[in-house]
Amino acid sequence: MTGDFDQILDDCIQRMNEGQGLEECLKLYPEFAQELKPLLTAVDELRDRGGFIPSQASKARGKERLSRAMAELERKRQESRARLSRRLFWRPKVWVPVAAALIVAIIGYSLWAVLTPTEAPVSYAGILEIRVTDAPTNDVSAINVTVGDIEVHKAGEESDTDGAGWLTVIEESKTFDLLKLRGVEEILGSNEVDVGHYTQIRMDVIEVTVTVDGKPQSAELSSGKLRLVGSFEVERDKTTVLTLDFDADKSLVFTGMGKIIFKPVVKLIVTKVTEAPTP
Amino acid sequence: MAEKEAERKRREKTLASLYDVYYDKIARYIFVRIGDQQEAEDLASEVFLKALGALDSYQERGLPMQAWLFKIAHNLVVDHLRKMSKRKAVSLDEVKAFDKANLEEVAESRLQVERLGSALKRLSPAQREVLGLRFFGGLTSIEAGRILGKSPGAVREMQRLALRSLRKALGEENRK
Numbered sequence: 001m002t003g004d005f006d007q008i009l010d011d012c013i014q015r016m017n018e019g020q021g022l023e024e025c026l027k028l029y030p031e032f033a034q035e036l037k038p039l040l041t042a043v044d045e046l047r048d049r050g051g052f053i054p055s056q057a058s059k060a061r062g063k064e065r066l067s068r069a070m071a072e073l074e075r076k077r078q079e080s081r082a083r084l085s086r087r088l089f090w091r092p093k094v095w096v097p098v099a100a101a102l103i104v105a106i107i108g109y110s111l112w113a114v115l116t117p118t119e120a121p122v123s124y125a126g127i128l129e130i131r132v133t134d135a136p137t138n139d140v141s142a143i144n145v146t147v148g149d150i151e152v153h154k155a156g157e158e159s160d161t162d163g164a165g166w167l168t169v170i171e172e173s174k175t176f177d178l179l180k181l182r183g184v185e186e187i188l189g190s191n192e193v194d195v196g197h198y199t200q201i202r203m204d205v206i207e208v209t210v211t212v213d214g215k216p217q218s219a220e221l222s223s224g225k226l227r228l229v230g231s232f233e234v235e236r237d238k239t240t241v242l243t244l245d246f247d248a249d250k251s252l253v254f255t256g257m258g259k260i261i262f263k264p265v266v267k268l269i270v271t272k273v274t275e276a277p278t279p
Numbered sequence: 280m281a282e283k284e285a286e287r288k289r290r291e292k293t294l295a296s297l298y299d300v301y302y303d304k305i306a307r308y309i310f311v312r313i314g315d316q317q318e319a320e321d322l323a324s325e326v327f328l329k330a331l332g333a334l335d336s337y338q339e340r341g342l343p344m345q346a347w348l349f350k351i352a353h354n355l356v357v358d359h360l361r362k363m364s365k366r367k368a369v370s371l372d373e374v375k376a377f378d379k380a381n382l383e384e385v386a387e388s389r390l391q392v393e394r395l396g397s398a399l400k401r402l403s404p405a406q407r408e409v410l411g412l413r414f415f416g417g418l419t420s421i422e423a424g425r426i427l428g429k430s431p432g433a434v435r436e437m438q439r440l441a442l443r444s445l446r447k448a449l450g451e452e453n454r455k
Contacts, residue, residue: 006432009438009442010438042446046395065324
């Protein structure tokens with residue numbers, strides 16, 4: 001019963017809070033009017049006497065303080081963002097001078113069919129050899145690059161995007177750590193190719209893992225395929241060595257979100273030419 | 280991260296818009312608790328600054344932001360009263376009157392406020408608080424209960440008892 005009355009009183013108070021008058025509330029609950037009236041009258045008195053009007057000057061001052069505090073917070077947030085960007089930009093481990101070289105050696109040699117005494121067909125072939133070399137320093141302790149198919153494109157062939165015109169030099173995938181190749185070269189593979197003039201080389205970059213502060217982290221690949229434009233010759237009975245010199249400084253991009261992007265920047269170096277092995 | 284920042288900015292915007300509507304109510308709620316108009320106005324401003332500093336911890340779990348502001352006001356009042364109790368007793372008689380032009384009205388208002396102040400002093404702090412939240416804060420009994428850590432039923436009972444005590448106290452003050 002008391003609970004019911006409390007509920008009714010609460011309802012009346014809520015109505016009065018929303019602007020209804022005392023008498024209207026009493027009409028809603030005539031059976032409780034006698035008990036409600038003195039309490040609701042006290043509510044009226046409380047509101048009338050206690051409802052002082054805060055000074056507009058104080059209110060305006062308070063709002064000004066709040067606005068200033070909000071502006072200050074925003075300023076600090078911007079500073080904090082700028083500091084973070086600066087820290088990431090200048091952090092040595094982020095901008096490690098990574099140097100690596102991928103040497104693509106194309107050893108081409110031509111095979112002379114001399115088995116027949118008459119006019120034998122002449123074949124020309126070379127060997128493609130791929131090496132990697134050089135390394136950066138600092139907090140990056142490893143850059144493991146896994147590459148797949150490596151192909152070269154012969155000049156004069158029609159298509160350079162699909163299969164036509166491209167000769168596969170290496171089909172198996174191979175992983176090499178660029179940082180272990182400082183001053184040395186690692187042969188990724190070699191194969192025979194037709195003699196002639198070549199204009200492009202491309203390879204599948206399957207995965208790149210960068211070890212920073214001892215923690216390996218997968219780098220995102222800007223593209224799954226690395227493609228280089230540069231001309232080189234494969235001559236009969238000779239080896240042509242192509243060196244792909246990675247500029248690791250520019251190949252690794254550390255984003256503010258903690259990601260690493262492998263965006264290879266490579267220089268093609270053509271080196272000459274040793275005698276191809278005699279079969 | 281950007282989402283968190285956007286949410287934070289949305290809350291700041293909400294807080295700024297609540298200032299215009301709730302500053303007066305919070306000031307009155309505080310006034311009922313401490314009886315000092317100037318102090319109530321200053322503390323009302325402080326409520327919004329505290330809220331700004333704690334916006335990241337605010338979670339909209341059934342307690343609207345305006346009710347959360349009263350919770351902050353409640354905590355500020357508790358701190359304030361604790362400090363004041365170490366200095367001097369707060370006198371509701373020192374309350375300034377309404378901002379009205381007519382001197383007679385001002386005098387009458389002042390008298391009424393003084394009587395109300397004396398009557399409120401006879402209530403328990405908990406009763407004063409529930410009246411402040413319900414009548415000056417404009418909160419529902421459910422919202423007031425969340426701030427006070429009581430069930431809505433307990434709040435309704437408290438407000439009935441508070442109003443009976445207030446009516447009795449006002450009657451006695453009016454007879455003086």
